[in-house]
Amino acid sequence: MNKIITIDGPSASGKTSVAKLVAGRLGVPYISSGLLYRAVALMCLLENASTEEIEGRLGKYRLELRPTPESNHIYLDGRDVTESLHSLEVDSAVSAVAQQPKVRGYVNAVLRRIPGPFVIDGRDMGSTVFPQAEHKFYLTASPEVRAQRRVPERDAAYDTVLSEILRRDEADKEQSAPARDAVLLDTSHLDLDGVVRAVLGHIDR
Numbered sequence: 001m002n003k004i005i006t007i008d009g010p011s012a013s014g015k016t017s018v019a020k021l022v023a024g025r026l027g028v029p030y031i032s033s034g035l036l037y038r039a040v041a042l043m044c045l046l047e048n049a050s051t052e053e054i055e056g057r058l059g060k061y062r063l064e065l066r067p068t069p070e071s072n073h074i075y076l077d078g079r080d081v082t083e084s085l086h087s088l089e090v091d092s093a094v095s096a097v098a099q100q101p102k103v104r105g106y107v108n109a110v111l112r113r114i115p116g117p118f119v120i121d122g123r124d125m126g127s128t129v130f131p132q133a134e135h136k137f138y139l140t141a142s143p144e145v146r147a148q149r150r151v152p153e154r155d156a157a158y159d160t161v162l163s164e165i166l167r168r169d170e171a172d173k174e175q176s177a178p179a180r181d182a183v184l185l186d187t188s189h190l191d192l193d194g195v196v197r198a199v200l201g202h203i204d205r
């Protein structure tokens, strides 16, 4: 099978954890598309370049995403930079980078070259990048619940994390509308296992 399953949603909606577990249960790789936008944001920080300047320098780096069953690794010119992609600095820079049309075209081209099957998470995987996907899901949760979930992953206080989530919801909203044929799942009152069971239930149906 070369099925593609898309799991989209706003930041900290749990889509990466869900995508990983669903992929594991199905025995296929999972892909986190946000990591590629984060890698371009890291390029801006490394080069001290503006988001507009980085558009002209995308070809300077060799960007690779290598999926393993448990995680994704991102390489810039052969160097594994995965550990640097979830800092607050990258969080702050990434939305502006992801709004650049050339950056979106570049990331989408990298993604479309990956052979199926896989489970992929992002914002516009079901609506734009893989409209032909077999199953599409869109996860939502209140900003407060998402901030609570994210605090342990960031070395920052709840209020800082919540305001960063609200800022990114606003900045990312253009590319974050659910695909018309996506299954919408509000995860505010579900734990991770409950969301995974709901997703697998729809796939089995």
Ligand code: DC
Pocket (backbone or CB within 6 Å): 011, 012, 033, 034, 035, 037, 038, 094, 095, 098, 121, 122, 123, 124, 125, 168, 172, 175
């Ligand atoms: O899912 P994430 O938080 O790792 O995504 C990082 C940023 O990349 C997020 O601010 C929005 C952007 N993004 C996007 O615009 N389109 C995607 N398909 C995935 C992520």
